[in-house]
Amino acid sequence: xxxxxxxxxIIQLRKKRSAADRRFKTYGLIATLMGMAILFFLLFTxxxxxxxxxxxxxxxxxxxxxxxxxKITSDSxxxxxxxxxxxxxxxxxxANALPNLNKKDVKLINKMFSINVDxxxxxxxxxxxxxxxxxxxxxxxxxxxxxxxLKGNARRNIEEKKRKLNDRQLEFFDxxxxxxxxxxxxxxxxxxxxxxRHPELAxxxxxxxxSLFTLMxxxxxxxxxxIGASIYLEEFAPKNKFTELIEVxxxxxxxxxxxxxxxxxxxxxxxxxxxxxxxxxxGGTVLALMTLPTIIIACRASLKAVPPSIKEGALAMGASKMxxxxxxxxxxxxxxxxxGTIIGLAQALxxxxxxxxxxxxxxxxxxxxxxxxxxxxLPVQIYLWVESSERGFQEKTAAAxxxxxxxxxxxxxxxxxxxxxxxxxx
Amino acid sequence: MFYWxxxxxxxxxxxxYIFGKSRIKSNAKQLDIKTVSLPTYYAxxxxxxxxxxxxxxxxxxxxxxxxxxxxxxxxNFDFELNPTLNPGLLIAEIKNxxxxxxFAEGKSIEIFNAAEHYSSLKFTSTVAFYLSIxxxxxxxxxxxxxxxxxxxxxQKSIENYIKYFxxxxxxxxxxxxxxxxxxxxxxxxxxxxxxxxxxxxFGTKWYPYIPIRxxxxxxxxxxxxxxxxxxxxxxxxxxMSVATPIGLFTAIYLSEYxxxxxxxxVKPLLEILAGVPTIVYGFFAFVTVAPFxxxxxxxxxxxxxPTSALAAGLVxxxxxxxxxxxxxxxxxxxxxxxxxxxxxxxxANKAETIKKVILPAALPxxxxxxxxxASRAIGETMIVVVAAGTAPNLTANPxxxxxTVTVQIVIxxxxxxxxxxxxxxxxxxxxxxxxxxxxxxxxxxxxxxKKYRERYE
Numbered sequence: 001x002x003x004x005x006x007x008x009x010i011i012q013l014r015k016k017r018s019a020a021d022r023r024f025k026t027y028g029l030i031a032t033l034m035g036m037a038i039l040f041f042l043l044f045t046x047x048x049x050x051x052x053x054x055x056x057x058x059x060x061x062x063x064x065x066x067x068x069x070x071k072i073t074s075d076s077x078x079x080x081x082x083x084x085x086x087x088x089x090x091x092x093x094x095a096n097a098l099p100n101l102n103k104k105d106v107k108l109i110n111k112m113f114s115i116n117v118d119x120x121x122x123x124x125x126x127x128x129x130x131x132x133x134x135x136x137x138x139x140x141x142x143x144x145x146x147x148x149x150l151k152g153n154a155r156r157n158i159e160e161k162k163r164k165l166n167d168r169q170l171e172f173f174d175x176x177x178x179x180x181x182x183x184x185x186x187x188x189x190x191x192x193x194x195x196x197r198h199p200e201l202a203x204x205x206x207x208x209x210x211s212l213f214t215l216m217x218x219x220x221x222x223x224x225x226x227i228g229a230s231i232y233l234e235e236f237a238p239k240n241k242f243t244e245l246i247e248v249x250x251x252x253x254x255x256x257x258x259x260x261x262x263x264x265x266x267x268x269x270x271x272x273x274x275x276x277x278x279x280x281x282x283g284g285t286v287l288a289l290m291t292l293p294t295i296i297i298a299c300r301a302s303l304k305a306v307p308p309s310i311k312e313g314a315l316a317m318g319a320s321k322m323x324x325x326x327x328x329x330x331x332x333x334x335x336x337x338x339x340g341t342i343i344g345l346a347q348a349l350x351x352x353x354x355x356x357x358x359x360x361x362x363x364x365x366x367x368x369x370x371x372x373x374x375x376x377x378l379p380v381q382i383y384l385w386v387e388s389s390e391r392g393f394q395e396k397t398a399a400a401x402x403x404x405x406x407x408x409x410x411x412x413x414x415x416x417x418x419x420x421x422x423x424x425x426x
Numbered sequence: 427m428f429y430w431x432x433x434x435x436x437x438x439x440x441x442x443y444i445f446g447k448s449r450i451k452s453n454a455k456q457l458d459i460k461t462v463s464l465p466t467y468y469a470x471x472x473x474x475x476x477x478x479x480x481x482x483x484x485x486x487x488x489x490x491x492x493x494x495x496x497x498x499x500x501x502n503f504d505f506e507l508n509p510t511l512n513p514g515l516l517i518a519e520i521k522n523x524x525x526x527x528x529f530a531e532g533k534s535i536e537i538f539n540a541a542e543h544y545s546s547l548k549f550t551s552t553v554a555f556y557l558s559i560x561x562x563x564x565x566x567x568x569x570x571x572x573x574x575x576x577x578x579x580x581q582k583s584i585e586n587y588i589k590y591f592x593x594x595x596x597x598x599x600x601x602x603x604x605x606x607x608x609x610x611x612x613x614x615x616x617x618x619x620x621x622x623x624x625x626x627x628f629g630t631k632w633y634p635y636i637p638i639r640x641x642x643x644x645x646x647x648x649x650x651x652x653x654x655x656x657x658x659x660x661x662x663x664x665x666m667s668v669a670t671p672i673g674l675f676t677a678i679y680l681s682e683y684x685x686x687x688x689x690x691x692v693k694p695l696l697e698i699l700a701g702v703p704t705i706v707y708g709f710f711a712f713v714t715v716a717p718f719x720x721x722x723x724x725x726x727x728x729x730x731x732p733t734s735a736l737a738a739g740l741v742x743x744x745x746x747x748x749x750x751x752x753x754x755x756x757x758x759x760x761x762x763x764x765x766x767x768x769x770x771x772x773x774a775n776k777a778e779t780i781k782k783v784i785l786p787a788a789l790p791x792x793x794x795x796x797x798x799x800a801s802r803a804i805g806e807t808m809i810v811v812v813a814a815g816t817a818p819n820l821t822a823n824p825x826x827x828x829x830t831v832t833v834q835i836v837i838x839x840x841x842x843x844x845x846x847x848x849x850x851x852x853x854x855x856x857x858x859x860x861x862x863x864x865x866x867x868x869x870x871x872x873x874x875x876k877k878y879r880e881r882y883e
Binding site: 017018020021023024025027028029030031032034035036038039042045046049224225226227228229231232233236237245246249250251252253255256257258259260261263264266267268271272273274289292293296320321322346347349350351352353356357361372379382383386387394397398401404405408412 | 428488489492493581585588589591592593594595596597598599600602603605606608609610612613671672673674675676678679680682683684692695696698699701702703704705706707708709710712713714744747748751775776777778780781798801802804805806807808811812832835836839840845853854857860861864865868869872
């Protein structure tokens with residue numbers, strides 16, 4: 001034979017081939033590691049940008065609750081106290097925040113405090129009414145610009161014009177820091193407040209509650225409809241063209257872009273049926289229609305997993321088909337369907353685009369109390385904050401993302417827990 | 427209205443249940459025969475007949491009440507005499523006055539009268555609503571109670587109702603699709619009555635806010651969507667060229683090389699990556715990847731835009747990695763073991779088996795996964811809204827600023843929406859294109875995957 005391989009040649013070839021084999025395996029390993037690395041980098045970015053948002057900067061002020069300034073007396077009623085002139089007390093306190101301030105300085109230093117300071121001074125008084133005519137040292141919320149500088153998110157060694165705080169304000173800042181009057185503490189506003197134009201006051205409570213209402217709507221609509229649809233398709237549907245149409249439809253609906261569902265909500269729910277705009281009701285309805293295919297697929301799988309012998313046993317005992325399904329098959333499939341629903345809800349929780357379409361993007365500064373009240377939702381809140389040009393909102397965005405990820409993680413953990421606790425092997 | 431009607435309906439069906447149960451028992455006692463079905467089925471039958479009329483009234487009212495009241499109020503205004511009057515604005519004003527949101531002072535006497543008319547109509551309507559819900563519930567129960575005879579097969583009848591309900595549930599998905607098609611088509615037709623469909627599909631200039639052609643009114647611009655389609659395509663290409671190799675190699679590694687332990691760690695992590703909301707990726711693109719791309723471009727001497735196609739595409743690719751990898755993983759796993767063993771048996775090593783046997787066998791499924799991934803990339807909204815640009819540039823340079831279909835939809839619908847303005851309606855035309863393209867990609871991909879599965883089953 002003409003092309004006989006020598007022994008060495010064969011060994012060489014084999015070496016080459018195994019090197020190619022190893023190389024190929026390495027490519028796979030690199031790809032997998034890249035995926036993991038990206039995930040950790042993503043989480044790290046969000047955590048490192050967001051954790052500082054759980055702290056806020058506070059400045060110590062000496063507030064003199066003088067009865068002349070407040071225009072109340074020691075025996076004023078609660079209503080009179082509420083209406084007392086706390087803004088004058090605040091003005092005095094800020095004017096005397098540092099020694100030897102001229103008029104211009106006071107203006108500048110006033111900008112270093114949050115606009116919420118009056119309220120904080122008032123609240124402190126209303127909680128301890130016997131401090132009338134005394135001078136108290138209280139920590140009040142600082143302005144977001146001060147906050148960002150203290151946390152190191154804003155740089156100070158750049159041109160004065162590009163900075164939010166000018167040179168004089170930086171002097172005040174250093175004075176506050178060196179005397180220990182400027183410090184950070186737990187940011188209760190972030191968990192207590194709704195959205196605000198002022199980063200230091202903005203919180204996620206409003207959007208969180210809005211998301212809860214929305215998810216509740218999704219659950220109330222999607223869960224019964226999905227179970228009904230799966231029971232019909234698994235047990236009762238005749239084998240004909242229409243059933244086939246439904247099946248194809250569900251498969252394709254699962255892949256329709258979410259923004260198209262937003263257009264459906266806008267074009268049909270808002271414009272034709274006149275649902276109230278920007279509300280959890282319409283947001284939840286749109287998201288329910290969107291997650292329906294996901295939940296139906298999960299429900300059908302769990303109905304299928306119940307062994308037919310159980311249903312057949314019931315039928316043999318004289319139960320009608322409806323009884324066999326509803327009394328025996330559905331209860332056994334319930335944990336599986338719940339798991340599927342929770343996964344569908346987790347998908348709905350992160351969905352932003354359809355909610356923007358139906359107007360849940362409006363600026364809502366208060367916490368919603370019902371399904372038909374305009375409200376925000378967590379992902380839309382994140383979007384609003386990403387788009388905001390104010391620096392202080394960037395850490396809020398990352399922190400809100402942390403909250404939504406924790407929310408998602410809890411839901412998925414619940415799903416896994418339900419599955420492992422109630423899943424039965426037949 | 428919602429909570430009160432809920433209470434009324436719940437109380438109504440509860441009393442219908444009680445009434446039905448006691449009635450059938452006494453009827454059976456009188457005739458001294460056993461009922462065909464259990465008494466609770468008769469009671470359930472009554473419940474259904476109480477609930478259905480109530481629901482019909484409720485939804486009828488919700489859909490028609492506003493429309494009718496508005497028409498009645500607006501009937502007093504002559505729009506032909508006053509062409510400047512806008513019915514929508516007028517009714518909003520009347521409603522505000524009626525609910526004391528805006529002060530009646532300074533408003534014309536007609537509006538004040540109309541507001542009073544509106545409030546009185548609204549009051550009448552509310553009273554009539556509760557009355558008719560009650561009457562219809564009672565009527566329903568009365569009609570149904572004639573059937574409360576022991577010989578009536580209540581169980582059969584109830585089970586039929588349940589079956590109808592189950593059928594209705596399964597048609598919701600179909601109705602949703604019909605709703606999508608209807609809303610997109612309807613508004614798109616209105617758009618195409620003002621803008622020619624050829625200009626939209628083949629025009630190369632998208633400037634909705636600048637009048638370009640002669641004889642156009644100041645508010646009307648040009649709607650040539652080619653730059654938008656091109657931008658969408660460019661970002662999709664960038665995304666897929668990130669996602670396909672990484673996703674595919676991950677799938678190969680996980681299904682062919684990795685030990686079960688590694689699989690059990692990596693798979694849930696990939697699922698986390700898949701479950702991250704897209705707005706989070708948008709944030710990531712905005713604060714981390716976009717600045718990086720900009721500096722990278724500068725180091726190459728290219729002037730990169732801060733909202734470049736590359737940044738959005740890269741992050742979108744990351745989003746699609748788990749999607750591609752899990753679909754390909756399924757596909758590779760369903761290649762029959764015998765093919766692997768045959769290849770290894772004639773002396774091929776693992777890499778050769780994968781490259782020469784498994785991948786060719788799994789190719790249709792992988793193509794399907796690729797197409798599904800591409801359809802996701804086209805329909806993805808939040809990443810591009812945050813990280814891609816808004817300028818409709820017709821370019822193939824990924825460092826430049828391009829815009830996508832979804833971005834333009836969001837731009838058109840944020841803020842004031844006037845549904846007689848082509849700028850608002852353009853969102854629906856773009857949505858229609860998006861829907862059709864993703865639908866075709868999906869049908870195609872699902873068909874390929876299905877055919878492939880059938881081959882090995």
